[in-house]
Amino acid sequence: MAGPTRDLAELELAELESALAPLDIEPYRAKQIYRWVHRHAVTDWGQMTDLSQRHREALANTFTISTPRVTARSRSSDGTTKFLLELADGRRIEAVYIPDSPAHTLCVSTQVGCAMQCTFCLTAKMGLERHLTAGEIVGHVRVLRSELQLLEQPINIVLMGMGEPLHNYKATMQALRMITCTHGAAVSPRRITLSTVGILPALSHLANESIMPNLAISLHGTTEEQRTLLLPINRRYPLSALLAACRTFPVKRRNRITFEYVLIRNVNDSPADARRLAGLLAGFRAKVNVIPLNAAPGIPYERPTAEQIDRFGRLLAEHHVIVSVRKSRGQDIRAACGQLVLESDRASPGQQLASFINPTVTANQVTEP
Numbered sequence: 001m002a003g004p005t006r007d008l009a010e011l012e013l014a015e016l017e018s019a020l021a022p023l024d025i026e027p028y029r030a031k032q033i034y035r036w037v038h039r040h041a042v043t044d045w046g047q048m049t050d051l052s053q054r055h056r057e058a059l060a061n062t063f064t065i066s067t068p069r070v071t072a073r074s075r076s077s078d079g080t081t082k083f084l085l086e087l088a089d090g091r092r093i094e095a096v097y098i099p100d101s102p103a104h105t106l107c108v109s110t111q112v113g114c115a116m117q118c119t120f121c122l123t124a125k126m127g128l129e130r131h132l133t134a135g136e137i138v139g140h141v142r143v144l145r146s147e148l149q150l151l152e153q154p155i156n157i158v159l160m161g162m163g164e165p166l167h168n169y170k171a172t173m174q175a176l177r178m179i180t181c182t183h184g185a186a187v188s189p190r191r192i193t194l195s196t197v198g199i200l201p202a203l204s205h206l207a208n209e210s211i212m213p214n215l216a217i218s219l220h221g222t223t224e225e226q227r228t229l230l231l232p233i234n235r236r237y238p239l240s241a242l243l244a245a246c247r248t249f250p251v252k253r254r255n256r257i258t259f260e261y262v263l264i265r266n267v268n269d270s271p272a273d274a275r276r277l278a279g280l281l282a283g284f285r286a287k288v289n290v291i292p293l294n295a296a297p298g299i300p301y302e303r304p305t306a307e308q309i310d311r312f313g314r315l316l317a318e319h320h321v322i323v324s325v326r327k328s329r330g331q332d333i334r335a336a337c338g339q340l341v342l343e344s345d346r347a348s349p350g351q352q353l354a355s356f357i358n359p360t361v362t363a364n365q366v367t368e369p
C-alpha cells in the first residue's frame, strides 16, 4: 500500500479544512491539528490527544509533515546561535537565533542560496539553488522555537537569512499567513520584518497585502554607482526608483522603514556618504541600521575602524536621522549570512567550487511575482 503522500506542513488552515472532508473529519478539527503542529510543534499523530484513534489513523495514512532537521549549531559567547538545517531533499539552509529582551529574534531564510550577487555577501557565492517552500520557511521557524524552548514566548522574526524574500514572493507570503495565523504560532505581523534589496514589482504587491510585515530596505549605497558596485540588482531597480517606491509604501502608524547600511571601509563610509545618506532620507519616516561589515575570506572588503564607525553614526544623528549601529553579534561563530553553509561545504570542495563558478541563477534572471 502506498504511504501518505500529501505534506500537511505546506497547507494553510483553509486548505487543511478542505483536505479533511474526504477523510470524513469535521472542518473544525483543522484548527486542533494546526495548533498541534504550528503552535506546539507536535508532528507525531500519537501525541495529538484531542483527536480520536480513527482520526489519527486516517491522518497518518494521508499526510506527512515535513520538518527541517537541525544538523549543526554553533553558539557564540554572546548567546547568538547559528543553526544549520537540512531539508527533505538534503539541501541545507541556515538560521540565526539572537537572544535579547524583551523578545528573542529568529533570523530565517527564504531560499537555498541567493541570486542577488551582493558583492559583500558569502551567500551570494552559492548562487541560487532553489526557493524554499512555504512549509520549509514555516518549518524551520517551528523547529527552532521548539529547540530553543520558545514555544510559549513572544518572538521576533526577521527574514534576513539566506535569500531574497521578494524573489520568492508567493511562498514567503504564504509562510507569513501561516506564521501569523491565530490558530498556529500566532506571531504578530508587527514582530516580523522583511528585508529586501528592493525588487520593485514585488514591493508594490507587498504594499497591497493584508498581512504587512515591517519593511527593511538593504540600501548600502548613496549613489547609483556605489550601490551597483555592492548590489548588482541596482542596475535593474535603481536607487532613485527604490526610494520613490519607499515614499509611497504604506508604513503603519508609529512605524518607520528601516534602511540597512552595511558599512565598508573606504567604500561607503566617508563623511560625504553619511551626509548624502541623510539627504536621501530627508522627509522619510525612516531609521538607519548601520551594520559594520564582518570581514570574511572571499569577500574583497574590510571593516571600518571603530572611529570610522562612530563618526558615521554621529554624522547621521547630527543630521536628525534616527540611527542605530548594530552590535556585532556572534562574530566568533561567523553569524553573518551564508558563512556556516560555506564552511561546512569545505568538506566537499568540488561542490563548493561548482557553486562558485556556476551560480545557477544570476541577478539578471530575477523572476517577478
Ligand code: SF4
Binding pocket: 114, 115, 116, 117, 118, 121, 122, 123, 124, 161, 162, 163, 164, 197, 337
Ligand atoms: S545580502 Fe541578502 S540579498 Fe544580497 S546576496 Fe546576500 S542573501 Fe542575497
